[in-house]
Amino acid sequence: xxxxxxxxxxxxxxxxxxxxxxxxxxxxxxxxxxxxxxxxxxxxxxxxxxxxxxxxxxxxxxxxxxxxxxxxxxxxxxxxxxxxxxxxxxxxxxxxxxxxxxxxxxxxxxxxxxxxxxxxxxx
Ligand code: HEM
Numbered sequence: 001x002x003x004x005x006x007x008x009x010x011x012x013x014x015x016x017x018x019x020x021x022x023x024x025x026x027x028x029x030x031x032x033x034x035x036x037x038x039x040x041x042x043x044x045x046x047x048x049x050x051x052x053x054x055x056x057x058x059x060x061x062x063x064x065x066x067x068x069x070x071x072x073x074x075x076x077x078x079x080x081x082x083x084x085x086x087x088x089x090x091x092x093x094x095x096x097x098x099x100x101x102x103x104x105x106x107x108x109x110x111x112x113x114x115x116x117x118x119x120x121x122x123x
Contacts, residue, residue, distance in 0.1 A: 006082055007080060008082055008083065008084045008085070009033050009081055009082070009084065010083070010087055011028070011057070011083065011087055014027075014028055014033060014055055014056070014083075015055040015056070016055065017035075017055055018054040018055030019051060019054040019055070020054075024037045025040055025050070025054050026055060027050065027053050027055070027056065027057075027058040027062075028056065028059065028083060029058060029062050029075065030059050030094060031083040032075075032081075032082055033079070033080055033083065034080065035080045036050055036078055039074070039078055045065055049061070049065070059089075
């Protein structure tokens with residue numbers, strides 16, 4: 001967000017930076033965006049492993065590779081921004097957000113009660 005001075009990107013912005021056709025190579029790890037264009041050739045885990053994740057949320061693949069503290073230290077320098085608030089998948093504590101359904105409007109609880117009754121009757 002503009003007020004914190006951190007650049008923000010959507011997942012679509014990141015997807016456009018997939019390293020193909022001379023495009024930069026970005027990846028996402030826990031809602032942070034990393035420009036690995038100049039790092040990929042130095043990557044001890046090889047160019048391919050990063051290229052496979054180019055332009056995507058690579059959190060799972062990154063964690064599965066059991067990266068050391070050193071890897072996280074390198075990442076600090078490669079960070080260029082964060083995913084926009086609306087598209088973030090992790091909360092402020094770094095925990096994966098639960099999928100939140102649209103909040104009930106005021107007085108909506110009676111409707112959900114009705115739904116429960118209806119479901120109860122059908123089920
Ligand atoms: C900014 C992003 C990344 C950085 C800075 C980074 C850094 C490193 C470093 C320093 C190592 C050496 C072992 C260690 O210290 O943990 C490593 C290994 C490795 N990395 Fe990454 N990495 C990044 C992204 C990725 C991604 C997206 C993948 C996707 C699968 C990946 C896969 C691997 C694998 C498989 C190894 C293990 C190589 C081995 O032990 O033979 N890395 N990485």
